[in-house]
């Protein structure tokens with residue numbers, strides 16, 4: 002029979018495709034709806050946080066940091082409560098990572114603070130001697146892209162029904178409203194920071210990447 | 223190190239060894255065949271660009287192993303796994319429970335050395351990233367704990383004020399007293415109010431007592447903080463004060479100290495790290 | 505249909521992809537060596553400002569070696585092997601020649617753009633699928649062109665029965681097509697909202713679902729890029745170079761269909777102890793263990809093809825490369841399943857043992873096999889003998905030493921790291937702060953980087969040897985039937 006397939010490339014290809022596609026259908030689809038349900042209290046990211054998340058992705062922090070606390074005591078002691086599926090309901094894309102060159106960041110908002118992140122991102126060795134994490138000085142120079150963050154929030158709201166502007170959920174509103182909210186949120190973070198460069202820029206109406214990134218890191222809880 | 227007491231560690235080491243040994247063994251076997259055997263068998267009719275093909279049967283060991291693993295897989299998924307009714311969260315709960323029983327019985331009444339040892343460990347993992355390995359605050363990035371929790375620190379607090387833990391009374395203003403008076407109040411506070419019950423300057427106790435009213439306005443006559451309106455100074459210098467800080471966090475003059483109320487530290491661990499922190503300034 | 509009117513195979517596209525393989529091999533591995541040294545000596549992060557940090561470079565390394573080096577290697581061998589086992593020349597169809605050339609140029613433009621955009625930090629963060637949607641579309645186009653080339657050539661073939669290598673090339677084409685499409689489903693945000701960067705997109709799937717789709721893709725990218733096409737190569741080049749018939753048709757057949765069936769189920773082993781349903785994880789572990797056999801089937805088939813041919817192993821460095829490649833294939837397809845056992849994965853996941861495993865496969869199996877294939881093709885494509893056998897021999901030993909340094913250091917580093925993360929002191933507290941678990945690894949990182957450097961040096965030896973073969977080696981009168989001619 003198989004010799005027959007080897008002489009009939011069309012059926013051979015169909016055969017291969019079926020065998021290969023089958024597993025995906027069986028393993029991925031059944032739990033698709035189940036896994037997407039948010040845990041009570043999980044909220045979509047604010048626009049400023051989303052801008053920070055895009056910077057996290059741009060600089061591939063996920064190359065070294067996971068965001069998945071596995072249910073082991075050694076991990077819950079170090080990072081806090083193990084992860085639940087519904088906590089990721091608004092994570093597009095997911096950022097679990099696959100390598101912990103640095104520690105997990107799933108709940109880093111619980112035990113690190115704005116000022117610490119500022120020292121650390123500017124020069125990791127200044128707070129953690131021996132750190133091999135690169136410094137991200139350019140984040141104190143580049144501006145965060147609030148427009149694209151808004152575009153993403155708007156897109157997930159309209160296309161995937163992410164509950165912005167619903168009761169008890171973050172407000173999105175129009176672009177101008179969203180931008181104003183982002184600046185208010187940024188003001189709180191800038192106030193906790195030391196860098197005069199960032200503060201001066203903020204007065205000029207610029208949100209530096211580091212501000213958005215810290216907003217995102219603080220939101221990880 | 224007691225790494226080998228952990229069966230997962232042992233399993234991983236055995237796994238690494240198994241990879242090497244099995245690969246070497248199997249590859250060695252075929253290497254010998256390359257060395258000694260002659261290739262033989264009946265050729266099929268096919269020929270592709272000069273490449274022929276034997277009709278040799280399947281190597282029997284391989285075929286049996288394949289069949290065996292398939293049967294095992296079916297059995298495991300249809301019988302073994304469901305009967306085991308495994309759940310990773312269940313396993314986690316077991317792990318925590320057995321750990322807690324062990325831990326609670328062993329350290330229900332920790333003595334000072336135990337607290338110090340345990341506290342140092344907790345400090346290095348949880349606090350050192352901000353306060354530095356020695357607790358010196360790394361050039362003002364966080365509080366210098368080797369200068370905190372003693373009489374000098376009380377003087378500094380009176381001179382500089384305190385804020386950031388969101389007590390109902392809000393902030394403690396700076397400059398409530400001058401340096402001399404502050405020193406006296408601190409002596410009084412350490413001897414009479416605080417659990418420390420001891421001062422470096424016994425001669426100042428009485429003058430300090432006279433000035434205490436300034437403080438009592440907010441911290442109460444007994445210094446206990448008037449039912450949570452301000453910090454309970456009777457615990458100052460002892461580990462309970464630190465435990466309290468861990469529960470409240472602090473957004474102070476230097477920076478932000480996070481709360482440690484996400485359950486990662488048990489009460490005993492908090493007490494222990496408090497003991498250790500207080501020892502830094504002694 | 506015998507040698508009477510020997511065919512004139514057209515290697516122009518194969519040659520183009522050969523150059524691409526070498527070019528991207530150098531770029532990808534050079535960046536690999538840089539990031540490896542950065543982990544040991546973090547000062548190296550600051551050589552090129554924002555563009556030189558480890559985290560910008562790492563996706564560049566993986567994409568560079570996978571989509572640059574490896575994919576062009578696959579295409580190069582396809583445009584060589586395909587014609588020969590189907591007994592039909594590209595030159596017989598103008599259409600297929602155009603498709604082949606177009607395939608190459610669109611490929612080059614796509615990959616070069618990918619390099620630039622990854623440097624700029626334009627990424628979707630999904631591992632091995634970092635490219636944004638405009639590049640995804642380019643990938644789809646070049647993939648379709650490749651498909652046309654495969655099925656076009658099959659359509660006009662003279663050899664009615666498909667050779668084993670063809671099975672694997674076709675499977676590569678179909679598998680990657682399906683996986684890539686589904687994992688890259690994303691919505692461009694500009695076109696929905698009218699704001700922001702035009703090339704930005706957001707994933708169609710969220711959270712745990714996204715993770716499942718990603719690792720269904722990620723695991724099988726390993727299957728259909730690192731494994732299936734490399735098997736296609738070894739099934740052609742080892743028997744051809746050695747002149748030995750394939751040991752067993754039945755074994756080839758069972759290994760192929762076994763591999764096809766089993767591989768796709770094993771993706772759950774990347775998500776053990778995560779928030780995906782437990783049965784999916786278990787399924788992943790079970791199928792990973794079963795997967796040993798179809799994987800070893802091909803490797804054993806190749807080793808047995810060399811039965812009684814020990815002499816060739818000593819005389820012909822090409823055979824040596826290929827036999828070592830299948831050995832490393834066996835090593836990593838045993839290591840993988842062991843790491844897929846839940847309790848081992850509890851320790852190994854997130855550690856350096858995983859990159860260790862990865863490079864057992866990529867350096868030992870993928871890299872060696874690809875280089876051996878190009879070595880074999882060179883005398884036939886350029887009608888000259890291989891430039892230096894001696895250089896090949898030294899390259900073999902330099903690179904083998906490099907691989908051994910790589911995996912032994914990463915085994916130790918990974919297992920140490922995993923153990924330190926979970927170690928407790930006598931009070932039941934975590935024994936090590938995170939940074940303690942980083943600083944102990946630095947010597948191993950340095951060792952690994954040096955191993956990688958040796959491998960890169962070997963790759964330069966390969967490049968030089970190929971270059972000399974193309975330009976300065978002795979011409980040969982007729983095409984060698986089997987063993988590639990080489991100067992001492």
Ligand code: HEM
Pocket residue numbers: 099631722726730731770773774792793795796799833836837838839840841843844845849852853854858861862864865866869870
């Ligand atoms: C029987 C065959 C194999 C099995 C069962 C297997 C299993 C595994 C497992 C369990 C992991 C670790 C997942 C984690 O904990 O993060 C892994 C990672 C990986 N393996 Fe394999 N492996 C196999 C063969 C190979 C081969 C031959 C290669 C390459 C040539 C390879 C390349 C990779 C890569 C690139 C990763 C890293 C994925 C990531 O980014 O996390 N594997 N494999």
Ligand code: HEM
Pocket residue numbers: 064099100102533534536537538539540562565566569570574856858859862863866867870871952953955956957959960
């Ligand atoms: C010169 C030799 C090479 C060196 C020094 C090198 C170095 C590295 C380093 C340092 C990493 C990151 C590991 C980490 O995150 O801790 C890495 C990842 C990776 N490399 Fe290489 N590499 C080399 C060659 C290759 C080749 C030839 C391939 C493929 C054909 C390859 C495929 C990969 C893959 C798939 C990963 C991701 C692994 C994962 O996420 O687990 N590398 N490499």
Ligand SMILES: [Ca+2]
Pocket residue numbers: 099100631
């Ligand atoms: Ca990875």
Ligand SMILES: [Ca+2]
Pocket residue numbers: 628633634635636637640688690
């Ligand atoms: Ca994409």
Ligand SMILES: [Cu+2]
Pocket residue numbers: 722723724726770771773774
């Ligand atoms: Cu996998």
